Amino acid sequence: MNDNLRIVIIEDDEVLRLGYQQLLFDIDGFSIVNTYASFDLAKSQLKADAPQVILLDINMPGTSGIEAIPEIKKTLPNCYVIILTVFDSPEVVFEALNMGADGYLTKNSSSEKIVEAVKDVCGGGGVMSINIARIVMSSFQKNLNSPLTKRETEILKRIAAGQTKIQIAEDLFIDENTVRSHVKNIYIKLDVNSKSEAIKAAKNNRFI
Amino acid sequence: MNDNLRIVIIEDDEVLRLGYQQLLFDIDGFSIVNTYASFDLAKSQLKADAPQVILLDINMPGTSGIEAIPEIKKTLPNCYVIILTVFDSPEVVFEALNMGADGYLTKNSSSEKIVEAVKDVCGGGGVMSINIARIVMSSFQKNLNSPLTKRETEILKRIAAGQTKIQIAEDLFIDENTVRSHVKNIYIKLDVNSKSEAIKAAKNNRFI
């Protein structure tokens, strides 16, 4: 028994799995307690392994990495999960972050970056590689070419927040008819004819 | 005239301004075309300076860095803006990213990180330092102690997307009454009695 950082690797590609293992094995203070080819294989062992950090692939046979995250967190509430994957579509990244991943690295990350990430994450930090940061950031960037005016955008935001026209009118100190009028214009501009379509269109195009 | 990367620094603290200038001045391929103590001072010169990258402080006398971003983007649509600041509240980060910032670094970033960031951002990417990533990521973390069941969460998500109960029922292949029933339970659990309150409560607590 020592004070080494207990690490588990879950990755279906054997070459990568061995590669990561070797990489981290050489690091002072790290202990690779186990490696698995899938979460389904790891599942029953995790409690005994008691890792402090898990390196997790997304794309695996059986339970996906995304689905695995909440299960891991349930079993080991204090374990940090770092996603290591080639896939980096915005949806997957957000799903992973939503599920509680503590870090997100792409597989082209350098050895030093991975080691650094493991250390950082235990310091209570989040880590993400540059292309992931790019994805996250671009998702925040509003579309600057929105056809909607400021007022229309404001109103659509509130509609998306579930407010009724009356509530919106009260909040903005304008008449309900004014809101109604704005909504009509929004629908025309977005070429839709219902609330849900408008919200969808606006979110897809980052108008709100 | 050479092919160097044209950089402008806008930072009110003289020591930091000179520090950054010196740091980047020594880098091969970088040209510091100008430095300013505020955006208001820089404003009229920017077009002539024609920088490809601007290092921008948030907290400045006069126009804030946040307000400056859209103005910069308007004047120089192809110029990358990297925020360099000590302040890193989530609101400020989101505001900056929303305004179109291409990068966000905190001032404790190492020299190498800053240089790396300037290079990376010109590769079309976003850059953010680790503590910013942390903030961004934590804002994505769902509350794992949600009182809502999976189904309820699914339905509340769809309500927040503006779907009606009927649409939700169709999408989930269940009866409208079932949706209604779930909604009632959601309202009870969240202690609300309307759609907008439910969405608000759920978003505040990151249940969805």
Add this chain to the structure above:
DNA sequence: GCTAAAATCACCCTTTTGGGGTGATAAATC
């Protein structure tokens, strides 16, 4: 295997909201 929670569906009821149509006016912006 038992029990509690979750998910499913069926009715009742009334009020609110949504969306379509038409038109007008002041203010801001270009």
Add this chain to the structure above:
DNA sequence: GATTTATCACCCCAAAAGGGTGATTTTAGC
């Protein structure tokens, strides 16, 4: 000076929301 934006008024009706009550069937936890 013309266009856009923001404001408000009135018509209509179908759709949706929300409240109440109760029941059945899976699922999941112990």
